Amino acid sequence: MKKLMKSYKSSIINAFSHTIKVCTISIAGLIILFNAISISASEKLEVDTDKTQWVDTFIGTGGDGHTFPGAVVPFGMVQLSPDTAAVNRGIDPQAEIYKHSAGYHYDDTSITGFSHTHFSGTGHSDLGDLLIMPFTGKAHLDVGTVENPDSGYRSRFSHNNEQSKPGYYFVELEDYNITAELSATQRAGFHKYTFKNNQPGQVMLDLTSSIYNFSNKVIWSDVRVIDKQTLLAYRSTNGWAKQREMYFAIKFSRPFDSIDLINLDNNRYRCHGCLDHKNSNNKTKPSTIVNSAIQFTAGKAIKVMAHYNNPNEAPLMIKVGLSAVSRSNALENLNTEINHWDFELTKKQAQKQWQKQLSVIDAKGSKSQKRQLYTALYHTLQAPSIYQDVNGQYRGVDGEIHQSADFTNYTLFSLWDTYRALHPLLTYIAPDKVPDMIQSMLAHYQQSYDNILPIWSFQAHETWTMIGYHAVSVIADAYLKGITNFDTELAMKAMLDTANHASYDAISDYKKYGFVPMDKLSESVSITLEYAYNDFTIAKMADAMGNQDVAKTFYQRASSYKNLFDHDVKFMRGKTSKGVWDPDFDPEDAKLMGPFTEGNSFQYTFYVPHDVTGLISLIGGDKAFENRLDTLFNKELSHEKIKEHEDIAGLIGQYAHGNEPSHHIAYLYNYAGKPWRTQERIRQIMDTLSSDKPDGLAGNDDVGQMSAWYIFSAMGFYPVSPADLTYAIGAPQLPYIALKLSNGNVFTVKASGLSIKNKYIKTALLNGKPLKRSYITHNDIINGGELKINMSDKPNKSWANKMYDRPPSMNMN
Template identity: 45%
Template structure:
């Protein structure tokens, strides 16, 4: 028995060593700085794959309102950090990646030396507060690690993370006046009244615990924390900025500003004071929890049991390498390698783990729940991510995507309205954007056999969500087949998105053999026809009386019935039935002419003046890659027998919209959707209509790739004669058999095999 066990252990060790040798260091290609300049809205700090903590620098956290008016600059700070800035105000523990809306930025920490300053100061006068100047020359951002020198205090700041713990390491100069500031007022999307309440308890001379309750984009969000220092602080203090006379303790026997064991209020900043030797390192660990201070402390002790910063950094980077090695590619250039693996990195940040190490989390009912058989996730930017991110997960991260579906069904169960998520995070529904696209994600997982839960219950949740008559025009949509322009500012795009989502529900029903449900929802999926004006060949807002709106501008993005787009972008949005759309537009020739015009037209200056979230960098002709509604459009040439135009446009988009530099993204990364588009298109195929098992063939930019699937199977891609100029596909074969319809099936990939492209510089018409 001993010999058998000994042999088994030896075999496992040999296999582990073999796998370790086989794993490439792909993290070296990740550059988290990409997307931090201009419109990308990514953050450069330290996180692990799908981690709860995103520990990153803030270069500013502007107030959403100035004198009661919207502050246009706050949109720039959705991730807290902008590459263009020259000062850092501190390092906080929670961030969105690539969104067009702001929140989070919890628990900001900043090391300083010299005279204590408990205000952040301004970018114009950083010396007036605790912020510091910095240089990008002294900044390093890697997967799982961030480093920067704070010039004003000569402190080297280093950050790494586990799933639930942010780990700081600060190298101080010699000083008897060193401080670490904990700012509990700071936050992204910072309304003056965002902080509802904050509580801090000093446990001893190196540990504090507490919580922060905020009312930002998420209306009721409470995050608990446990924070430890590697060195006891010699003193500490706090200041409450509520504007009230501070309470001095019972009969004024205590001074609450200095060395008082606990403090509570809306606007609190604290300082912890140290004596430091030259080059002395002080480390700080902060764990967060959605449930309790006790759980935060448990997370801290389980995930960071010691003070070995290098070990935690190495573990974080090893975690990234494990995920990145799920696809091994060779590309034409080093920059392409950087773009590819940075895109993979960005796709594996969100959604984020939302539960403690013991499985507990706070649900939408604000009660504590236990995730018994799944990892609970949050940060569902579904209007963006249903298109490519979650279909990508169904290939590369099927177990996680299964858990994400289960998380959304838990959301449904806990929600008094009995709706699936629209845009949710931290046990809150934000109601952002349109459609009920969680049904698309669920349908895609069921059709592709990723979901292991009860599909009957999943279908019931989808149907219930699609029939919420008092939500965003659904009642009128059900009754009339469209949403009228008088009643809804995004009536056309809502109608189109509901029609697609209804088709997705129909696919679940079809798989489960529910013919009556299938027929009902297939019929609903044709409602796109009700906002298609045949007289002009485009989507157009329709009035309650059935007539089309007279005052109409195909190019305008405002007041025309569309969200984040115009009629040109949305008139191609029937991903579930492109052949019917082609017929409605006048046939293949006319449809092709419209596609050509979309990619070559010139947009007037007014188009850009009317919108805050579209930059010229994100546009090719009238095609807006920086927003999602047209992400599938370049692939539609395949449906009109012009695949060479799909191939040319895909390679143009890959080249123009993704570059290995700080401003290298042509729009918000939107929780990984932009990056998922890049990965799919680089590999040579794309899911036009999630909920279908079809992928449309494009033009790969990689030389070759291996998709190492969770099942142990491998799907290989090879592009023969690949070059910058050879953007056209002469022929394509799957497992030695030619593909003539420019479509491959999901099962073709999951079964393993080989997809071979023969590339050329001449369009094959």
């Protein structure tokens, strides 16, 4: 997903209470599985106790997955991970910048260092706070280049000497014969460096380094030496988030022998006891610390080099606490979460947290399937992430410091991506976190100068990236599922204020014309369609709250999609404020800043998730709708039509699995009475666009959305329209998956006879009774039970083909 696009565009223009049920578990026979992988005699179909063994953190680090392999705990504020490139906007090709959105790419052969904050799976980037790199030999100040690693402090490495598990990362830095190990807590990173050579060593702490770097990105930074084992630091940056602030408390396990504070800023503020490397003939000469001295420097280009004469006498460990509030909070976070020097203890605690979170799902399948499933689950449990100190303080979107008394503040709301599947999934796998996430969005609303819910926000900043107001979907989906332990009246007010905010992306025009005119705003068709869905979710929640006037208004607004359907061409099409259709319309064209957002009309015509039945009627009925779906999957999409978008990837015809607007489309055959076609398409997508290799994701993981799609689809169902509480059935891709719910119930999906050939549903039983509809409901899941599906190599064309067996739509209610 090209997060950059709209960001720069805008700068220019539980309460669950149910009876506990226990389900029996059985599996019969030896099953041959999909992805051309058969289960060998040694691969027993058993439920494993240790789920972390199946997580491969390198899946998604190749190709365009944009995930990172480093150490993080569930929903942790710190993501301590290696960086392999120091690309610069305006210098390096855009493709290289895009490729390194997570700082690390599997194709690279050298490491620049280890920084403490990373996005997982985004298409645009920032972060990479406080890069640390140990080395020996010549004391380089520059990172060096990919082509010539010896020109700087970066080091070559090999994947043969690299390991990663949840909460832990290990690599051999080949140029320096140093072993690097990383672990993390919620708010602190733990480094362990073992120097194997008998020669002096250095540790670089680089406050200038960033992911997605450019000149003058650092607004200000400073570092203070407290004693020979403790530093405090700060930096503010102008990246994707403007004037983002982060504070650091850094502790070394052994006193350094000397330290250099290196100020490369021509306009430095002050420099007490630091080296002037701009005017020094010896740029690596250390400055000796006087025990009573306090060294300090501030400026826009600060680096620190700690020197050790005998670094190999014992492993050197470094602990770093982070805070967005203050240096003292960073130190408190560090002292609270890692009050020892036992690296193995922190590593074990991190892995214990992951084991608990990953145990929400039991699964049977091949090794490859379990690697993909549990890695996907791992990726869905990283964000939104905690953005609050141990004392309850956090920096708000207003820039002020707030004290949270009754909730934990979260950040990183990539809502255009994650409302689709990630947030619905979190209501099952982490329901205890959902109220806090919603309260964090409501706090954003209250603190926002615009009085609007987050659009695409992180670390106290609204980036205004992407379109729609999808926070309303997340709130409505949770509320309608019974997660109501937040201020629901405030939530409804926030939803209404957001949906009626006249200055946000042509909402006033949307209300005036019933659509966003293409002469008023680019991406107008996509915006209209997504507004219509958002309005449906507001109507659903208002309806449930007894506010019929609001519900009526927003149900009417939810039908706005019809205003951009051109009956002559049978596609969604741009229209001017005077009612003139786009004269340059091409359903395959995905030009940048055109009528569609990271997509074309072939894809976006199917974006009416809340009223698929209404869309079928517009297109011409079931058969015409099926034919249009077939055309989407079968008609080749020319690269010329999508060349301006890195994100339109993972293609099957016009279908682009590598980007979110297509994610629900394979399930739409169900609405036309052809669920067996959905079963075919899901298997096709799984077989051709997913694997357990580093490049095993078809596109950006987008903060867990791609992974959430995989988990739902592997279970055999998907939330086409979050907040309507139904899930369209595809077909299970593993023989057994059990979802263990927070209310004590278990929802189990069993696929009898599943194999490479047996991809079709023959019959289905829900709690022992025949299931003849092509969807299940939230209550079916949360009440616990068993969905047993008998698979066949031949489609059952009569299963769930009646009108009343199809998933519901708005116009059917």
